[in-house]
Amino acid sequence: MEEMGKKCDCDQCQLKTLFFSHIGTDELSDICEIKREENFAPGEILINEGEPIREFIYLKEGLVKLSKRTKNSKEQILSFSKPFDFVSLLSVFSSDIYKYSVTALQPTTICMINLEVVKIFAQRNAMFAMDLMSRISEATDKIILDNLEIKRKNLKGRVAHLLIYFADNIFNNSEFELPVSRREIADYIGMTTENVIRALSEFRKDKIIKIYGKDIQVLDMQRLEIISELG
Secondary structure (H helix, E strand, C coil), rough: CCCEEECCCCCCCCCHHCCCCCCHHHHHHHHHCCCCEECCCCCCCCECCCCCCCCEEEEECCCCEEEECCCCCCCEEEEEEEECCCCHHHHCCCCCCCEEEEEECCCCCEEEHHHHHHHHHHHCCCHHHHHHHHHHHHHHHHHHHHHHHCCCCHHHHHHHHHHHHHHHCCCCCCCCEECCHHHHHHHCCCHHHHHHHHHHHHHHHHCEEEEECCCCEEECCCHHHHHHHHC
């Protein structure tokens, strides 16, 4: 983990355009003066389940996974987040500690603001508070809807759904490096690692994708979409 001491240009700040549109320029300048940025390498943990919540965090660059430990200490992936998701929102007002972990899957930069400062702004500014609640609802809805979508599919449909998600929503490219292992894919979609490997092999055999280790190239997006929908 590497800490960065850069200050933001408030006229161009993502915080203003994405979230703090109802905060004045002077107030935003104050936030920019106290915010911190940190870099994380792939595999590094941004947030540990059980840690006290002290910061308001959003993802500026990179890709992360949100996960939770089950009773038998197995990791259960809840969701993936990309810029400019607010990765601390799920627990930030409902608990004093994080109920999940966040781990970098790619080189990642986060922006952090002291949580008490954010709470003060929410108390003073009703429109800011409404924006905050809207973002919390969006983050929650995304996890619920994604999990429901996956659960209604069979094995091949689940694997196809995740490949489409990475291609269209994360990388915006039909060729990409899988940011997670076969085991993590299996964990996320609720299947065995062997079944995931088998499905990927069948997609390759049917010339729907090409596989080069962790590199995936989608050759036939239309067929992959049909499999995602119908299995």
